[in-house]
Structure formats: C-alpha cells, structure tokens
Amino acid sequence: MNQILEKSIFEYSRAGRSAHAQQPPGADVASAAQKIPAALRRRTAPMLPEVSELDAVRHFTRLSQLNFSIDTNFYPLGSCTMKYNPKACNQYAMLPEFLARHPLAPDTQGQGFLSCMFELQEMLKEVTGMKAVSLNPMAGAHGEFAGVAMIRAYHRARGDLARNEIIVPEAAHGTNPATATMCGCIVKEIPVDAQGDVDLDALAKAVGPNTAGIMLTNPSTLGVFERKIEQVAKLVHGAGGLLYYDGANLNAILGKVRPGDMGFDVIHMNLHKTFSTPHGGGGPGAGAVGVSARLEPFLPVPIVGREGDHYRWLSEADRPQSIGRLSAFMGNAGVLLRAYIYMRMLGREGMSRVGEYATLNANYVMARLRQAGFDLAYPERRASHEFIVTMKRQAKELNVTAMDIAKRLLDYGFHAPTTYFPLLVPECLLIEPTETESRETLDGFVAAMASIMAEAQADASTLKTAPHTMPVRRLDDVRAAKQLDLTWKPVNSAA
Amino acid sequence: MPFIPHTEQDVREMLVTIGAPSIDALFDEIPASLRISGLDGIPEGLSEMEIGRLMGERARLDGRPLSFLGAGAYEHHIPSAVWTITTRGEFYSAYTPYQAEASQGTLQLIYEYQTMISSLTGMEVSNASLYDGGSAVAEAALMAVRAHRKSKSLRVLVPQTVNPNYRRVAISTAGNQGLRFETVAYRREDGCIDREALAAYAGEDIAALVIQQPNFFGQLEDVDALTDWAHEQGMLVIAVVNPTSLALLKPPGEWGKTGADICVGEGQPLGVPLSSGGPYFGFMTTRMEYVRSMPGRIVGRTVDLDGKQGYTLTLQAREQHIRRGKATSNICTNQGLLMTAATIYMTLIGPQGLSKVAAASMQRSDELVEALTQVKGVRAAFKGPRFHEAVLLLDRPASAVLRELEAQGILGGLDLSGDYPELGSALLVCATETKTAGDLARYAAALGAAVQKVRAA
C-alpha cells in the first residue's frame, strides 16, 4: 500500500490553470453576469481547485489507493454483507440511454427502464413472500422509515389512533429506535434470552392497545435465527400490532425462508447488501420495501404498474392513501438497475444458493475459529450468515480488546469485522464472510486471527499499537471532535 | 451459481470441519413449516453475455430524445475522468470509512468535498452528503426546528416557488414528527414569492422560511430582503440552491445582513448523470454554531499516534448507531459515490469552468425563450431575471403539444398544469451548455408545427 500520504487537492491548485478540454466553448461570463441584478451576483469566486486534468486524475487515483475495498481485500464486516459487486451490474446499468434518461421523461420514453423496474418489483416479491413492493426508499434506514410510517398510516386509517409504541429488541440496529422516533413513535426495548431469542414473557408484557408494531431482524443481529418467530408473530398480531422485518440480514435466508411466510407485514431490503449493489464508500444504498396485502395502499410512490404490455408510474393519484413521496423523483434508480441485473444473472438457482453458501462460509469460519481457541458468544447455536466472537476473556487475561484485534487484522490485509456491535455482547467481533469468498480466503483469515492471538500472548503491545502498515496509525478522535477541522484552509489565512 | 467459488470438494471438507451432514442441516434451527423448496417465480439465470444483450435491448427502448426538461434534474457535460475514477473498485466497492486507517482515500475525499461545497455555498461547514435534494430539504426543516434556540415552533414556511416535489418529500418525511409546512403564494408578474402574502406571517412564531434560488420557475428571488425579513421575525432561513448557479449567484452565506442559516440542494448537476432520477446526492451546509444539529456523516482532519495528519469521521455521537432513539436522524448512508463524482467534477471544471457552465446555460436558455416565444400563441409567463429555466404560456393545452413534440423526438419541458393550475397551459423549459444553436432551432420549428397541429385538431 502507498505509504506516502497524498496532499490536499487545494495544494496542487495554481491560479489560472485548468482542464481546458472541460470548459464549455463560447461561454461569455461577463455578459451573463450583467443579466443578474448586481445585488444577487457572486463577488468572490468559490475555492475550487485550479488544476490540469492529469493533476486531478493522479490525485484521485492516489486517494483511491489509500482505501481497502472488496475488489482488493476480504471484508468480513458483520451485518454489512460485503459480497462481490459484479462488474456487469455496473457496466450495463451505465448504458448511455439509461444515464441520459431524464426522471420526468414520459413513460413512453422509458419502457426499457420501467420494464426492468417492474420485473425487479416482481422478483423481490417472490424472494420475500410479500404482496407488493415499492422501490422508492434510497437506503436501508430510508426503507425503515417508510415501513414504520406505513404502520402508523395503517393504524390511523382504521381510526386506531392510540397505537404509537414500537417494540424493539435490545440487540436491534441503532437505526430501528432512531427510525421509530423519526416517525413520531415511542420506543419500547425488550430483552433477549441467554440463547439469543426474544424473551417472550417480556414481549407479552410489552404488547397492548398502544402497540403499533415490533421491529425485528431475523436472523437477529446476534447471528442466530429467531426460533420463536411464529410465537412472536402470534403475540404481536394478537395485540393488534404489525411486524416489521429489518432486511439487513436477508442474505442469510435468501432462498430458504421468506419474511412473508414468517408473518411479517412489512420489510425493507438493503439492495446494497443482499443484491450486491456497491457500497460506494458509504452509499448510495437502496432500501426497497415490501408489504402484506393490508399495507399495500400505503406504499410510497412512485411504483411501477403494468397495463397490458405498457409500463407506467403509479403516483399519488393512483394511490391516494400512500405515505407519499420520499425522494424528489424515483429513488436511486441506477442502483435499482444494478440490483435487477444481479438478480437476473443469479436467476432461480443462483438465488437459492446465496443463503446456503453464505451460511456454509459463516459456520465454517466459526468452527475453525473455535478450534483456534476463540470464544463464541453463542457456542450452542448454528451461525446464520454471521456469528459473534467475544474477546471478553482475552480482554481480562491479556489486556487486548476487540478493537486491538480489528486494527491488527488490517496489517494482515483483512478488513476488520464489525466491532462493538451488537452492544449486548462485550468485546465482540461480528463476522460475516458472505458466499462469494473462497475457502482459501477464509482459511487465510483464520490463520491471521490465530497468528494475532499468538502475538497477543507474546507481546500485547504489537496489537495495542496496531495498525503498523496502513497509511496512518490510530487517529486522535478526541482531538478531531474537540478541535473541529472540517474544511481545508490556506496556510496563511486568518482563520 | 455465478459468483460462488466453491468446488464440490470444498463443500464436502467444509461440512466435515463444521460437523454437519449437509448444507441443508445448517438450517435446522428454522422451523420446518417455514422453509420453502425453491423460488419458482424467478426466471432462469443469465450469463454475462446474455444479460448484456438484454440490457442493450431495454436501453434502446428508452431512446435518446432531445430533452429540454429541467425541474430539478439538469443535463450537463460530465468529464470522462469523473466516472472512470469514481467506478474504480477502491471507491466503488469500499464500505463506509469507519476503519479510518484503511479508508484514508474516501475520508480525505470527503474532507475536500466538504471544503468545496462549503466555499461554493458560502457557509462554514458541510456534511458528507444526504440522499437527494428533496430529502435534504426535509432534513433541513427538521434541523431548523431542532437547532432553533429561541422558538419551539414546528411551523415552517415553504413558498409555492419551492420545487413541489421537495415540498411533498418534506411533508412525507417530517410530518410524522409534527412539523407543519405552510405555503406562501407567488406573484403572477414575476413568479417570485409574494411579499404581501409573506407579510401576513409577521409576528408569528415560526421556525424557518425556505427560500429556493433560482426558484422552481427559474426566476431569481430577492434573497437579501427575504432573508433579513425572516431573521427579523426570528425565523431561521433555509436556502435551497442549484450548485451550478452559485458560480454566478450570491452564495447563501452572504444573503442579507447575516446570511442564510442552513443551505441545501440537489447535487446532481455536479457530474451526476440524469439516470431516471437517481442515484443523486443532497448537499447540506450550515454555520459552525449549528454543526451538532446537522444530520449525516462529517469528516474531520486530525493526527495519528505519530503526529502525522489523517482524516476520520467525527461528531459521531450525534448519529443513530450511538444515539439510537435520540439521534439527529436515522440516516446512516450518505451518497458516497455520487459525492465522489461531484468532487472530481468540481476539481476538473474548476472555478472558471463552473462560471462558464453557468453562463453558457443562461445564454442557451435565453436563446431558447427568445426562439420559442416567436411561435404564435407562445409567450413567457414571468418578467424579471432568471437563471437557466423559464415558464412559457401556451394558448393550447401543454399536454397535447408535448405529445406532438415527443412524436418528433423532443421532450419539450414539464407541463405545470398539475401543480400550478392557475397558470393555465404552462410549460417549464430548460436549456444548458449541452444544447447547440441547431438543437434550439429544431425545438422552435417543432413547437411551431406542434401548436399548429393541436390548434387544427
């Protein structure tokens, strides 16, 4: 990895330099400015870099080389499903006609795009067992928002105005309670039992006439399947509440079990996890939502409908009870195309194998790490597509933390697993290999973990000060938060 | 099984290590009654060659019409280097930069983006981007209510000159938390906020006023007076701006005596393809005093153990994974890849280039209005300065005229009759630097023919 850190793009800037080929010909800035009333004109130019095209290409290429990515490294990041992003999905979603299509172009100028979206809706219905799908939400959390908003709208439409409590297991993703709050709901957290299943007694006490619904991830964030899901569904439905499925872990069960069959009323899918659209260094995601029949009228618009062999947008006029519009146009359309291509390439057979091989890989790494002397959070349970190692013992005996292991793994060329989530398990590493990794890669990871443990026993300081081979060493987060430096400033500027 | 690398021997040996008789046995904790046997509704898988052919056919169905649509999504030239670099695997397939040591590329790029967007909007700080322009307006309204130290009001004024879809998104997103959005009428002569209608709110307890510049009609609002009025009333000011226009227009940080408080907008014009509406990105900048009320990720520069400069996500305690139910927002995604494209775009275009793009877009748009209003029965709806869009009034139904144009391979603009019925038959048109004199002439000729045809029908 490149050891020389790259200077800021602003330090390459020279007044008067530019990428000439990118300048629009024949633009007359002075006369355009004259048409703007003086009081509305910009007086000083924005601080954008003034560099040549080659300067820019080198700078950003070098920056890219400072990153870990799936294309360069194994990424066993629990709960994030960092599987291979097939190149074809990108190439064919970026065909010129797709890129040039304006979002407000009429349906007649988009039958190709709309047919892909319609078929994507249909395929997502099939794999989740839901009655209807909207592709609109732009990320998992956005899908969650849509889901809880639909639950609220459903109760309101029935005149059931008191139902504003959302039940969330304590192991839930942080987005769950945050989403419930954004939807104006009150969050009630319930515990899980020693085996990682929802505590049914606590649930029975929590449900009541104010219950709007429950948000569950299954398999849960603890890396195990929620075995009492049928009883949970019965309890919540019996109390008049609805079941929300957080699709973060859908990869574990793709082709094996469907949320719709488990009794869920609404689900969001992270297409950037299960359906392999890129994470892009933090987005774009896509958080399509699926619903049971009773929630269908409330789906966010637009949705793609088919009349004969013509596809068209269904909007507010077609869906008067919709929770409305969550994006200015049609969500992350280009991401949806990538998911469509991925699903078509996998097809019926490939899609059924995703959950199987993701689970095989997780259970294999779990078995091998157990043999290597690591402690599992739930040793009696099968792993789903991910599992938890706890470093509680090592923290006590060797004074090394889960974070130390995570940082040292970077030196071995492996991205760190998810650390300190779920909050329920002390010193945890949440490990998700995904189905696209080969056995050799998994063996390499296990060997690195074993080697790190040997280092910890010999001299823990190697871990405490890791990483040693990255472009930077551990960063001072306290300084970052106290002495906020959020924009580049010229060295001599007064600020 | 595309993308699964296992050989049969791998599977056998891995199962032995696990101590399970079959892959199916790994699912034995799932109640048998819930298991499915297959996914019959999914078609057979396709090879890359086959999917390439299929997608090519679908793309051709969409065609390549000559488009004069704008209304929040704008066609601009995108330098080749932008997406060549953005789709490098190291950016494309990287995760959120939580492991800072292994993500310095993405983190430094976000820091550079924050710098550019802050400067472009004239504000002090920026986040690492939001979903899109519409959701950014919704988040800005929520933030204004949260950040307002003197008022607890949940009312936000959103004039009719703000993009109607942004208003819809704001209501769907923030309505559940009790925010109330109240519209303010516009003046028929210049398509700008009606100051008399606004004055009716004087003295009331309202959290914020939203001002879009250029507004949805393309007209330029008197932002100084509006900002000062809102501040005198104790409201915060949320600016909604087109980033391209800011090369020539006064940035929100300089509006009125003290500047707008929060600035948001749709980032798509900065190097992001139209792509049927997404993925785009929303940008958000604000004053330093409100940084802790701002949603989304933020990158800061700091030092490592050796004192070497580096970058990391900061102020994370505001976010959902730590703050859970009390987070500023449930957002965990930014539109990282699009922000990457925008940063490379702004670098390649530079300050002069962006001014030229803005100027050329204004020129083309003026020429377009000039050419189209030569057609009998077509006139400009509003007086006053504009950026690169304009509303035209037709003496025949816009929908019928648009259909005729479409038959000629031209997307003639957006029919405003749904959102602004009071205008009658009205069309919002846009031209940017991508349009040539020939394109404009072609549209003018086709419009003449289309209006005539509709009139004859």
Add this chain to the structure above:
Amino acid sequence: MSQVLADLRYAKSHEWARSLPDGRIEVGITDHAQHALGDLVFVDVPPVGTALAIGGACAVVESVKAASDVYSPVAGTVVEVNASLSGSPELINEDCYGKGWLYRVQPASSSGLDALLDASAYSAVLAAEGG
C-alpha cells in the same frame, strides 16, 4: 473505584448537586459518569433562565463514543452556567466535582435536596451496578 464525595447529594442517573451558601444549587455529573463516558469533547448546558423540572433532560455531555443526556436532579431556574466548559470540556474528566460543574439553579422550593441520595446510598447504587 469511582470517587463519591461525602458532602454532596446524588441522583441515580449519576448527577450530583451541591447546596451553595447563597441558597443556589450547583449541578454536575459524577466521577462514575465521566469515567463511563471517557474523554468528553462537547458539553451543551441549558441557557440561563431555563426552568428545569426534576428528572427532565436538560444538558448533553458528549464523548467520542457516546452522547448522554443529563437529567436535572433539582427543580428550579438556571441562573449561571459554567462557561469554561465550551472551550474545555475535559474539565469534567479532570475535576468533575469542582471545575467541571455544569450549571447553577435557583431552586423552585426550599425543600432542597432531601429527595436525593446521600453519598452512602449513591455508593450502594454504584455497587449494585457493578461499578
């Protein structure tokens, strides 16, 4: 083991309160709380003039890894805030019972601090929490 001062009163949610000679009450967070949060990077205190109810969320203390609400241990009106904290939140880590105080209130009633825990009762709370 966290430090607990004998002359202060405490809330279960880890705030302390001190009666000042002029009748006002000074409020801060305990040694246990500052230790659990780690290095503080930001403190948000209620503006002077704010009316506080017992148990109401009134301030936020933020570290790199957590942001936590502070619940007012007393009812009253804020009359003074610790201005040093905006530039030096680490004062809470360094001296939580002294220079790291958060704000002072004019109490709403004279009943004062009787409802709060004394040092031994608070120590028992900490022992029960395992800390």
